[in-house]
Amino acid sequence: MTGGYRELAATLRDAIVRGEYPAGSTLPKQDELAKLHGVNVKTVRNAVSLLAAEGLVTPVRRRGTVVRDRPPMRRLSTDRYAKSKWKYGDVVAFIADREASGQEWKRTDQTQTVATAEADAEVAEAFGLGIGAPVHERARLVRDSAGKPTHTLTSYYLPGDVEGTPLVDPTPGPAGRGGGFAVLTRQGLEPDAITETFHSRMPTPEEIAVLELPAGEPVMVLHRTTVTRDGRVVEFARGVHAASRFAWSYTFRIPE
The missing domain is CATH 1.10.10.10 (Winged helix-like DNA-binding domain superfamily/Winged helix DNA-binding domain)
Known part of the structure; x- marks a missing residue:
């Protein structure tokens, strides 16, 4: 040639x-x-x-x-958040993705670090707070069954919504039966609608280290805002996904 x-x-x-x-x-x-x-x-x-x-x-x-091995994790669309999974069962979103992909999982595949933090511009805008206002931060690193990192997810809550709940417990894995959405539901703050926005970019040096990314691989960044039926924001989350380790799958009815 x-x-x-x-x-x-x-x-x-x-x-x-x-x-x-x-x-x-x-x-x-x-x-x-x-x-x-x-x-x-x-x-x-x-x-x-x-x-x-x-x-x-x-x-x-x-x-x-x-x-490189390229078996992308199938990330479900709305089905990964179905109430049948977390309200009436014990399957949180990352476990739903694993099951849909035919991959093994254990609850401790998700680490957890909790802290009180100051709201940055994105968090403040989501909750209608001033920049620097105190929020509860719950950061997770998720690994596959082989121990390879797939993504990070950091959720933010108003402190009064989660004080004394499993969402402030640093034990690895989901926050009790049904995970964080079930905890919010027990607090009278049942999630009803979610807005997700994705964009891609090149990773920061810290993200390269945490996700063990090879040279040149981009990341997919998720912003997720969760609200109750009356429109009250109960969670704002940011996720960073190794782009080659996921395939996003969406099924929806076409609007009239």
Whole structure:
């Protein structure tokens, strides 16, 4: 083959998708790829860099260029929040995603750190507070069954809504039976509607470390606002997801 690095990247990408280079395998050395495809090593290097930026491969020291495992977690749409799961059962959102993806889980796959914090601009706007007002912060890191981080989720609450409840308990796992939504319901603050907004960006150095991200992988950022039937905000949450570890699936009726 002759051509530029984008053409070579396309050829290698197709080979990966076909399973010629399965997940966990190592691509041939760069000089071997250059000889095989009739290009120079610089072209190979640029093609591999492009595939790495796409999240298909990752360079591993002393091993080479490894094809990444890409079994995306299926993240359900509204079904992950169904009241049948948490109000009448004990399945919180991250567990619903695991079950929908056919993946094993245990409650302690979710860590938990709780603290009193000062509302930043986004949190303050969500609750209608002044910047710096005290809020309760509940931060979670979720790992898959193999121990690999998949995402973080940090929820904010008005302190008076959650004082003395399991939402201030740092024990790993969901906040008791049914998780946080069930706790809010027992407080007379039953969640009724959720607004979720997603956007993508490149991760911060801290996020790269926490989520163990390879070079070039972006993150998907979630903002979630949960309100009661009368429109009272009871939770504002921010999630940061490793982009290649999730597939978002939405099913809804088309509005008239």
